[in-house]
Amino acid sequence: MSLLGINQQYQRFIESETNQDYDASTELYIKEVRTGSIIVELVALAMPIAPLVWSGGSLSEWTTQAKAVIDWLLEKMDTPPKEVSKQDLKQWKNILEPVAKDNGSQLNFTVSDGGTVINQFFINPQEANAAQNTIQRQLERFEEPDDHTQKNKIMYWYQTKFDTESHTGDKATIEDISKKPLKVIFENTQ
Structure with a gap:
């Protein structure tokens, strides 16, 4: 090597x-x-x-x-x-x-x-x-995750609930940021 x-x-x-x-x-x-x-x-x-x-x-x-x-x-x-x-x-x-x-x-x-x-x-x-x-x-x-906005990155859904009150679910993987599924919070939930 x-x-x-x-x-x-x-x-x-x-x-x-x-x-x-x-x-x-x-x-x-x-x-x-x-x-x-x-x-x-x-x-x-x-x-x-x-x-x-x-x-x-x-x-x-x-x-x-x-x-x-x-x-x-x-x-x-x-x-x-x-x-x-x-x-x-x-x-x-x-x-x-x-x-x-x-x-x-x-x-x-x-x-x-x-x-x-x-x-x-x-x-x-x-x-x-x-x-x-x-x-x-x-x-x-x-x-380390960046403190700025990432653009044009591929996101794979891991688990979805779309329940704003739930503390579980709504996880996705963006391999350029993390190999593990992370909690997804949308800026606009309407």
Whole structure:
């Protein structure tokens, strides 16, 4: 799930940074497996325009953004470097999971061109745990009901009575707000 999350975050970066429909196919290749280590290469394929869009290449730019997201999750920055969705948070939680669970591990992001390192950062287990705690708090905020009006949301009736004196019934589910059926009170009951 960690490797899949890295791939998905890179794909999302390409989609959000380009204003045209680029077919950003990426592949994860296992470069080396040895005791206690897995070295993976993320390779961008079939994107001839990418070097023209980003100096240093799209992987280098994505690594810069990934580092900024990690810094935000470690509360080194007040605001995220980009809009972060619930799905993004879940993917970052998956990316950090192996390092957070293993006190002797480390996650290294290195972008290189041949033997020259272009961009690099590391995440240790303490940072991974701290970032996951921030992710959990952020995910809980997504679950909190909003204080403002929701529009164009699908509502499924769970139970109806249409009795203004009853304290039971008239429940519905709006999945974007809550997975559980909630009491429905209509503003205009006439």
